Amino acid sequence: MNRRIDITLTVNGERVSRSVDTRLHLIDFLRMELGLTGAHTGCEHGVCGACTVRLDGDPVRGCLVMVASLDGSVVETIEGLSDTGEIRDLQEAFVARNAAQCGYCTPGMLVTAADILVESPEATREEIREHISGNYCRCTGYQAIVDAVEDVLKARRTSEAA
Amino acid sequence: MKWPAMGYARVESLDELWQVLDAAGPEAQILAGGQSLLATLSFRLSEPSGLIDITRIPALRGVSVTGGTLRLGALTRHADLGRDPLVAAHAPILAQAAPLIAHPAIRNRGTIGGSLALADPAAELPACMVALDATIVVASRSGERRVPAADFFQGLFTTDLQPGEIITAVDVPVATPASRQTIVEVTRRSGDYAMAGLAAVLAVTADRTVDAARLVFFGVGSGAEIARGASVALTGTKLTQATIAAAQGALAGDLDPPGDLHGGPELKRHLARVLTARALGPFLAPAEQAA
Incomplete structure (x- = not known):
């Protein structure tokens, strides 16, 4: 079996071809090979959620994905989500509600929060908490994050009704 | 820490998998979603010679x-x-x-x-x-x-x-009209592994007679533990507060939980009794549920 694998994948809309070491997880690949340092390396064993990115449309733990296995996949990081404007309202709400303090969890938290906007537009505060339960924040106590997500859910519902 | 050095092979069919497995030898492992396996690599709890990716079969x-x-x-x-x-x-x-x-x-x-x-x-x-x-x-x-x-x-x-x-x-x-299925668990934090959990599958007739019951606990032993005594206590009788209590009583002979980081065997036994009531309570007659 090979220890280097040739892959071609799409990252934030751009095709990327590389020969990668099998030891590399998706986050080290994004950060060290592509210079996309938005997603953070935290616990590196799937607990903290700081490395959450979108893979083929779904949020995943970047540290629990072998990049060698990603030939043909589509990856979106916080850089991509910011550039497309998809979560501009969410990012503004995080600022307005002071939902980021040290900022370490924020990129992963935003990718998970973006999933709530799509998957459960009617989510209650309790359901927001449940959905972000796999993303650790050691600063805010979560209250401000839940406030921010709730604000965006309400605003999006209002604008859709209008 | 970073993963150990290892090989990787992706297979697209079962026939290809058998060939790669033969060539790879016994130290290679199968990679599916990887959500437990890749974490064990980080802890160096496992060091496979290679991973065979079956996700595209x-x-x-x-x-x-x-x-x-x-x-x-x-x-x-x-x-x-x-x-x-x-x-x-x-x-x-x-x-x-x-x-x-x-x-x-x-x-x-x-x-x-x-x-x-x-x-x-x-x-x-x-x-x-x-x-x-x-x-x-x-x-x-x-x-x-x-x-x-x-x-x-x-x-x-x-x-x-x-x-x-x-x-x-x-x-x-497949579930029949008589099937009653439920899973309940106690965790310290949402998404954690359960301190104790119960998967219960029953067949209950229209007059609430339990024709069959299978109570299976997790997090209280070495694996999925069938509570045979509790299941027998429920079977062949109408489901009432009294039969639930009998099932709770039978758990003493069914489970022999080891202590773990969460607490000792007595805590686990207590949680098993609590979970039994939580799981079965919703299947009681409405008048008894309120009691």
Whole structure:
């Protein structure tokens, strides 16, 4: 079996071809090979959620994905989500509600929060908490994050009704 | 820490898998969703010579119903269990279990085949499959084998899977109108492994007589633990507060929980009794539920 694998994948809309070491997880690949340092390396064993990115449309733990296995996949990081404007309202709400303090969890938290906007537009505060339960924040106590997500859910519902 | 050096091979069919398995030798492991396996690499709890990626084998995918059987391909993700209409209709306990398994990002990658092959003693799906009397379908180069879930799980992280075999699917008997299925657990934090959990599958007639009951606990022993005494205590009688109490009493002889980081055996025994009441209470006659 090979220890280097040739892959071609799409990252934030751009095709990327590389020969990668099998030891590399998706986050080290994004950060060290592509210079996309938005997603953070935290616990590196799937607990903290700081490395959450979108893979083929779904949020995943970047540290629990072998990049060698990603030939043909589509990856979106916080850089991509910011550039497309998809979560501009969410990012503004995080600022307005002071939902980021040290900022370490924020990129992963935003990718998970973006999933709530799509998957459960009617989510209650309790359901927001449940959905972000796999993303650790050691600063805010979560209250401000839940406030921010709730604000965006309400605003999006209002604008859709209008 | 960073993963150890290892090989990687992706296979696109079962035939290709058998060839690669033969060439790779016994130290290679199967990679499905990787949500437990890749974390063990970080801890260096395992150092496989290589990983064989089965996620692109079409034969391992899909959810279907044939006759009285719901077939779940081994690559069915936890997230799929939570939103598949066939699962909700025919094995509601699996749809209920999905949101209890870890967190959304994990459920988007983790597979049922991987969870069953690992046989973590605190995992939800092994207990569900034993409670459902499901059949684990395994395959190797020499053909297919069907193993009842109760025989498949043999203890702490131990299954009946032989070298060269993989899980290809799970066959679940579809729920009947009499089926009552539920899963409950106690965790310190949402998404954590359960301190104790219970998967219960009953057949209850219109007059609330329990024709069959299978109570299977997890997180209280070395694997999915069938509570035989409690199941017998419920069977053949009307479901009442009194029969639930009898089932709780029988747990003393059913379970021999070891202590763990969460607490001692007595705590686990207490939680098992609490979970029994929580699981069965909703199936009582409405007048008794209020009591």
